[in-house]
Amino acid sequence: xxxxxxxxxxxxxxxxxxxxxxxxxxGDKLVIExxxxxxxxxxxxxxxxxxxxxxxTLAAEGFYNGVKWHRVMEGFMAQTGDPTGTGMGGSKLPxxxxxxxxxxxxxxxxxxxxxxDPNSANSQFFICFTDTxxxxxxxxxxxxxxxxxxxxxxxxxxxxxxxxxTVTDPDTMVKVYVE
Numbered sequence: 001x002x003x004x005x006x007x008x009x010x011x012x013x014x015x016x017x018x019x020x021x022x023x024x025x026x027g028d029k030l031v032i033e034x035x036x037x038x039x040x041x042x043x044x045x046x047x048x049x050x051x052x053x054x055x056x057t058l059a060a061e062g063f064y065n066g067v068k069w070h071r072v073m074e075g076f077m078a079q080t081g082d083p084t085g086t087g088m089g090g091s092k093l094p095x096x097x098x099x100x101x102x103x104x105x106x107x108x109x110x111x112x113x114x115x116x117d118p119n120s121a122n123s124q125f126f127i128c129f130t131d132t133x134x135x136x137x138x139x140x141x142x143x144x145x146x147x148x149x150x151x152x153x154x155x156x157x158x159x160x161x162x163x164x165x166t167v168t169d170p171d172t173m174v175k176v177y178v179e
Contacts, residue, residue: 039150048099051144064176073165081124090122105134108147
């Protein structure tokens with residue numbers, strides 16, 4: 001009887017441990033559904049815990065659904081996250097302090113957009129198109145993710161005007177969620 005009870009208790013602990021491990025692993029990827037397909041971003045709370053938490057919060061609220069890619073520059077990056085579509089807006093939450101690191105910006109790196117004030121990131125972010133186009137951003141902008149699949153869909157986002165990157169008829173993020 002004691003042996004059987006020990007087996008049951010051990011089994012319950014194993015199930016509880018597996019569930020806890022699964023819960024901790026869940027929610028480490030951001031999925032952006034674009035008209036051309038899905039983009040999966042590995043979140044990097046090890047580099048920017050406050051930024052990752054913000055993005056997860058906004059995604060869970062549906063904040064990013066339908067938001068435009070308002071600034072897209074060939075050879076550089078695609079920027080989104082402004083509900084006004086102008087590049088001047090953000091969420092109602094307070095701005096975030098910078099979480100700069102020496103993680104290099106390269107193709108598929110996701111960074112927090114901001115003004116000249118390093119502590120002004122809010123909801124806007126960008127995805128780098130090339131290794132060389134974004135390399136100068138390292139240590140100057142917060143890295144919070146890396147595209148791990150679907151970069152070919154990022155490459156299909158409509159480009160903006162030469163120089164400014166302003167997109168006349170922008171693509172949108174159809175749906176954004178954490179998995």
